[in-house]
Amino acid sequence: DTGVSQNPRHKITKRGQNVTFRCDPISEHNRLYWYRQTLGQGPEFLTYFQNEAQLEKSRLLSDRFSAERPKGSFSTLEIQRTEQGDSAMYLCASSLWEGSNQPQHFGDGTRLSIL
Amino acid sequence: AQSVTQLDSHVSVSEGTPVLLRCNYSSSYSPSLFWYVQHPNKGLQLLLKYTSAATLVKGINGFEAEFKKSETSFHLTKPSAHMSDAAEYFCVVLPWTGNQFYFGTGTSLTVIP
Numbered sequence: 477d478t479g480v481s482q483n484p485r486h487k488i489t490k491r492g493q494n495v496t497f498r499c500d501p502i503s504e505h506n507r508l509y510w511y512r513q514t515l516g517q518g519p520e521f522l523t524y525f526q527n528e529a530q531l532e533k534s535r536l537l538s539d540r541f542s543a544e545r546p547k548g549s550f551s552t553l554e555i556q557r558t559e560q561g562d563s564a565m566y567l568c569a570s571s572l573w574e575g576s577n578q579p580q581h582f583g584d585g586t587r588l589s590i591l
Numbered sequence: 592a593q594s595v596t597q598l599d600s601h602v603s604v605s606e607g608t609p610v611l612l613r614c615n616y617s618s619s620y621s622p623s624l625f626w627y628v629q630h631p632n633k634g635l636q637l638l639l640k641y642t643s644a645a646t647l648v649k650g651i652n653g654f655e656a657e658f659k660k661s662e663t664s665f666h667l668t669k670p671s672a673h674m675s676d677a678a679e680y681f682c683v684v685l686p687w688t689g690n691q692f693y694f695g696t697g698t699s700l701t702v703i704p
Contacts, residue, residue: 480634509692518681518694519635532690567634576642579625580692582634 478502480583482568488589489558496554497586501570508551509580510543511567512536519567525551526573555588563590594618595684597695605703610669612698614682617663624665625683626656629697635681641665652676677702 481500489495501508507526511519522541523533527548537543540559545551555562565587569580598613616622623642627635639650646658656667665682682695 482634516697518696520694521691524690569635579637579640580635581637582627584632584634587632 480568480570480581482566482583482586484586485584486587486589488591490591491558491560493558494554494556495558495588496552497566497568497588498550498552499568499570499583500550501568502581503549505570505572505581506548507571507573508545509569509571510551510553511569513565513567513585514563522553558588558590560590563588595682595693595695597680597682597698599698600696601699601701603701603703604672606674607671610667610672610676610700612667612680612682612700614665614667614695615663616665616682616684618684618686620687621660622687623685624656624658625685625692626650626654626665626667627681627683629679629681631678638667638680672700672702674702674704676700 483498487495509524510522513519521534522537523543525545528545540556543553565585567585569582571578571580594617596615621643625640626638628638629635638654639648641648641658648656654669656665658665679697679699681697684693
């Protein structure tokens with residue numbers, strides 16, 4: 477069990493640029509979640525996948541955000557035309573669903589800073 | 592509607608004294624409940640979980656939590672705080688019928704030497 481891996485750990489970019497983050501879940505986990513966390517707050521749900529299917533998206537996920545999990549393994553989260561308000565920690569978590577939810581295992585996150 | 596309320600945004604204890612971090616939840620039916628810990632610039636680590644078995648749940652690093660349905664509470668305790676316990680703690684609820692995990696706003700624990 478190598479844990480959930482996220483890359484990059486930090487990303488600094490200018491407003492208006494596009495950014496892409498990657499998440500590699502625990503290999504046998506079929507569910508993958510994306511969260512956004514701002515300073516002093518708990519994680520806010522963005523979206524989740526079961527295998528390759530994106531099953532739920534939060535209203536927080538504007539049309540500038542897109543997530544994929546093409547082969548049901550790793551996932552990418554892309555933000556287009558970044559804005560100052562996108563600055564946050566983006567967390568990925570994975571879990572095993574076999575008819576009931578199991579605890580999520582989190583990566584260390586990608587911290588995005590918009591200049 | 593589901594919600595999680597962590598009653599204290601910040602708790603400060605002396606090393607070696609008990610820790611109490613309070614959490615109240617609102618959820619239909621019987622939810623699953625979790626406590627996670629987050630150290631600076633790190634992801635969240637699972638401390639313990641309640642999934643409708645024993646109401647007193649033991650977790651890692653000496654932490655425990657008790658599920659009290661009548662009070663809709665799931666408070667986290669530890670008999671004796673250690674310096675390494677200083678971190679942010681999150682109470683999380685997973686509704687029985689749902690797939691989305693709901694996080695509290697967190698409690699920052701400071702341990703004074």
